[in-house]
Amino acid sequence: MFAIQHLKGNTYCINAPTNIGLYKLNEKDCILIDACYPGPITDELLETLEYHHLHVHAILNTHGHIDHFGSISALREKYHSIVAAAPFENNFIEYPELYASLLVPFIPFSLNKNSYLPKGTKVEVLLEPPQCTIQDVHFDIVSLPGHTQNHVGIATPDNVLFVGDAFTGEPHTERIKIYYHQNISDAIDSMRFLLKTNYDLYVPSHGNPLTAAKDIVEKNIQSINSTIDHIYKMLSKRPLSTDEIVSAVNTQFNIPEKFVEYYIAQSCIMSMLSFLENTQKIQIVFHNGTLKFAV
Ligand SMILES: [Zn+2]
Numbered sequence: 001m002f003a004i005q006h007l008k009g010n011t012y013c014i015n016a017p018t019n020i021g022l023y024k025l026n027e028k029d030c031i032l033i034d035a036c037y038p039g040p041i042t043d044e045l046l047e048t049l050e051y052h053h054l055h056v057h058a059i060l061n062t063h064g065h066i067d068h069f070g071s072i073s074a075l076r077e078k079y080h081s082i083v084a085a086a087p088f089e090n091n092f093i094e095y096p097e098l099y100a101s102l103l104v105p106f107i108p109f110s111l112n113k114n115s116y117l118p119k120g121t122k123v124e125v126l127l128e129p130p131q132c133t134i135q136d137v138h139f140d141i142v143s144l145p146g147h148t149q150n151h152v153g154i155a156t157p158d159n160v161l162f163v164g165d166a167f168t169g170e171p172h173t174e175r176i177k178i179y180y181h182q183n184i185s186d187a188i189d190s191m192r193f194l195l196k197t198n199y200d201l202y203v204p205s206h207g208n209p210l211t212a213a214k215d216i217v218e219k220n221i222q223s224i225n226s227t228i229d230h231i232y233k234m235l236s237k238r239p240l241s242t243d244e245i246v247s248a249v250n251t252q253f254n255i256p257e258k259f260v261e262y263y264i265a266q267s268c269i270m271s272m273l274s275f276l277e278n279t280q281k282i283q284i285v286f287h288n289g290t291l292k293f294a295v
Contacts (some may be wrong), residue, residue, distance in 0.1 A: 002048045009158035018067045021162040033162045035071035038118035042071040061085035062164030063151040064092025073121040084125035088150040103263040146187025161199040167220045169207020177253035178268040184275035191217045239294035
């Protein structure tokens with residue numbers, strides 16, 4: 001069973017592998033911000049809610065990644081909860097197989113085939129800035145694109161902002177070797193934007209809640225820049241193919257030799273290569289039919 005941490009006023013955090021925001025409407029009814037992976041983690045979440053006699057009135061989603069929406073269909077089946085997500089991100093909740101297509105644009109290999117995908121479920125409410133109102137309770141919707149195309153932060157009336165994966169908190173900042181952001185420039189802009197906001201607490205989906213985001217945001221940006229520099233230095237020596245870059249980075253950071261981890265690492269590295277190419281620091285060249293990246 002997961003612990004439930006009181007943050008401020010009616011705002012709590014369920015300490016699951018993905019931090020889940022919990023806003024109590026009364027002793028029984030609550031609104032969740034995000035959900036977690038499908039499978040055993042969802043079972044543990046349901047057990048936690050049952051133990052505390054909580055009824056999930058609605059679920060607000062920050063973005064369409066499986067560790068944020070994987071439990072939604074099970075929660076909805078049990079509680080008939082209202083599901084809300086930002087436009088574009090809603091598609092992943094409705095058609096979870098789209099998430100698999102992000103990693104591999106073909107039918108996944110037989111390893112773990114689709115075993116990690118939940119059922120799709122309807123999203124009734126689209127989250128658009130500046131606010132979303134449910135049961136007369138107003139939540140701020142803060143646009144934080146970059147990690148995904150239309151990623152949002154969601155703040156409760158207690159001035160607690162759940163930032164999703166806009167940045168990662170401690171202790172994960174040390175542990176995560178390569179950060180994934182679909183669009184690195186937008187992700188860094190979103191992090192810098194957060195520094196201008198004035199919430200009492202910032203809750204990353206992975207990591208501890210913070211009263212000030214500055215130090216951890218700087219650490220996130222520094223880590224992204226240092227991996228990009230590392231890739232740039234490798235390419236300065238000679239042009240390299242995607243596989244050569246992924247292999248070098250995976251070896252350097254000891255990324256486990258597993259199917260899903262490989263494709264996640266590849267996505268992280270490709271988004272960095274795209275950033276370098278879009279800022280004209282590297283270019284795409286072809287050698288005997290192989291696509292390579294060169295300085
Ligand atoms: Zn994510």
